[in-house]
Amino acid sequence: MKSIKVNTKMLGVFYTVAIAVFVIELSTIFFMEESLKDCLYDCGVDSLGALICAGLFYGCMYQKGSGTRVFRYLILLSSTSFAVNELMYFTLNEPDRRTYGFSLCLLAKLLDVVMIYFFYLYVKKTLKFNGRLATLASKGNPILLIIEALIILSNIFYPLTFEIDAAGAYQTTGVSWLEDIYLAVASVVTTILIIRSESPFKSKIAALTFIILPIIEYIINGGLFGNSAQYGVILMSLIIMYCVIFNYYNNKLASTEAELTMATDIQAGLLPSIFPAFPERPEFDIYASMDPAKEVGGDFYDFFMIDDDHLGMVIADVSGKGVPAALFMMSSKILINDHALMGGTPSEILMRVNKQINASNKANMFVTVWLGILELSTGKLTTASAGHEYPMINVNGHYELLKDKHGIAIGALPKAKYTNHEITLKKGDSIFVYTDGVAEATDANNELFGTDRTLDALNALPEGLSQKELLTGVRAAVDAFVKEAPQFDDLTMLGLKYNGPCEQ
Numbered sequence: 001m002k003s004i005k006v007n008t009k010m011l012g013v014f015y016t017v018a019i020a021v022f023v024i025e026l027s028t029i030f031f032m033e034e035s036l037k038d039c040l041y042d043c044g045v046d047s048l049g050a051l052i053c054a055g056l057f058y059g060c061m062y063q064k065g066s067g068t069r070v071f072r073y074l075i076l077l078s079s080t081s082f083a084v085n086e087l088m089y090f091t092l093n094e095p096d097r098r099t100y101g102f103s104l105c106l107l108a109k110l111l112d113v114v115m116i117y118f119f120y121l122y123v124k125k126t127l128k129f130n131g132r133l134a135t136l137a138s139k140g141n142p143i144l145l146i147i148e149a150l151i152i153l154s155n156i157f158y159p160l161t162f163e164i165d166a167a168g169a170y171q172t173t174g175v176s177w178l179e180d181i182y183l184a185v186a187s188v189v190t191t192i193l194i195i196r197s198e199s200p201f202k203s204k205i206a207a208l209t210f211i212i213l214p215i216i217e218y219i220i221n222g223g224l225f226g227n228s229a230q231y232g233v234i235l236m237s238l239i240i241m242y243c244v245i246f247n248y249y250n251n252k253l254a255s256t257e258a259e260l261t262m263a264t265d266i267q268a269g270l271l272p273s274i275f276p277a278f279p280e281r282p283e284f285d286i287y288a289s290m291d292p293a294k295e296v297g298g299d300f301y302d303f304f305m306i307d308d309d310h311l312g313m314v315i316a317d318v319s320g321k322g323v324p325a326a327l328f329m330m331s332s333k334i335l336i337n338d339h340a341l342m343g344g345t346p347s348e349i350l351m352r353v354n355k356q357i358n359a360s361n362k363a364n365m366f367v368t369v370w371l372g373i374l375e376l377s378t379g380k381l382t383t384a385s386a387g388h389e390y391p392m393i394n395v396n397g398h399y400e401l402l403k404d405k406h407g408i409a410i411g412a413l414p415k416a417k418y419t420n421h422e423i424t425l426k427k428g429d430s431i432f433v434y435t436d437g438v439a440e441a442t443d444a445n446n447e448l449f450g451t452d453r454t455l456d457a458l459n460a461l462p463e464g465l466s467q468k469e470l471l472t473g474v475r476a477a478v479d480a481f482v483k484e485a486p487q488f489d490d491l492t493m494l495g496l497k498y499n500g501p502c503e504q
Helices: 006-033 032-057 066-091 097-127 132-156 176-194 200-227 228-270 320-341 346-358 450-459 468-481
Strands: 162-164 170-173 284-290 298-305 310-318 367-375 380-386 392-394 399-401 421-424 428-436 492-496
Touching: 006 032, 006 066, 032 066, 066 097, 097 132, 097 162, 097 176, 097 200, 097 367, 132 176, 132 200, 170 367, 170 392, 176 200, 284 298, 284 310, 284 468, 298 320, 298 492, 310 428, 310 492, 320 346, 320 367, 346 367, 346 380, 392 450, 399 450, 428 468, 468 492
Parallel strands: none
Antiparallel strands: 162 170, 284 492, 298 310, 310 367, 367 380, 380 421, 392 399, 392 428, 428 492
């Protein structure tokens, strides 16, 4: 039975829209009941706020970057608070709804506390707090949150800070200030951390609106319109933060994406990309492709004429992904190419490259490499492997694994040794080499494409195809297997067919 994948972001949109519809529907009662008309201002704030929450959640639904998930939680909490607030005003001052009124007051206060905590988490992630005060705040905030929640919940058993009297009216006690301790401490500490952060000035101002604007609103309007307006101002603060902070990070992300695009172009420019590669050499047909999992990848391939009678072929896979792997890939490719042109067998070339990489490998990265040198006049293929995947060779009209002896990956040990493996290709024979992104391509059920399926895909293709058509066929088989599952690893392939020595 296939599992159903739930889109939590879409659920968030449905939730906020449902809350908005509910609040607006409930608002109609406030116009009809005389006892509720005094709450029409609060009702308007709740209705408008719930609608804006739905739009705001949809607006940041596909936003990426630090703090975006927490920001969405903040919107969900704010949306919930509008519904709870609306229900609370509907139940207060009604003796027969006294229990409901008390429960909703309790829930509204708990939501306030959680919103404060999530706001702290949001600005911590976006503005990147650091230092001793940030460490203390990260440890102390959850503790204060729990204490504050216990103080609020204690009202269930004893009216410590508030109660709903027999008439259904809200009444505070002499120690109601206990409910404000967490708000005061969290607000002051967060304000200090925002000011001390190294983030852009606009981001700081945007974050401070969440603290400053509600305080100003409470002083000016709290006594006139009640506390419901507080949520409207908080929502306005959220919108300001969304517009300013997300805009800043989107610009930063756009700049990063432009740099990654440039890096992709540079990386692609290092790999042979003109085909047919050697139209003047009828002895062979060669083709290669690389599809990185990210904008830039750690895989690479290469092929080049070492001299008039020897063709060098390389395929490699760097540990890791992204920009660090791409940088290590570029240096490794250049070193292998340079040492191959200097002469020697594949094993000697890999040993020299390994020694040079280990001399300055501070990042402790490594790369698996398959290196082959084909003598065009005889078809003799000499290979050496530094921990790379077994190649697949077609010498009798059928592809099979060529289990050559593996050495350790380049960069892993400074004194690694490698072994040459020789095979003679006849006219029409071919070889297929690849990185683990092919065999380890994964479908939605976490099943691997595997070596056997790769062999099956090669052998299922009709004879007489060019190497480009052959690689395209293998890639089509991989895509048909993984379907909509995301690509987690770079996928690189190289195919060569030997057409025999050049006839004079």
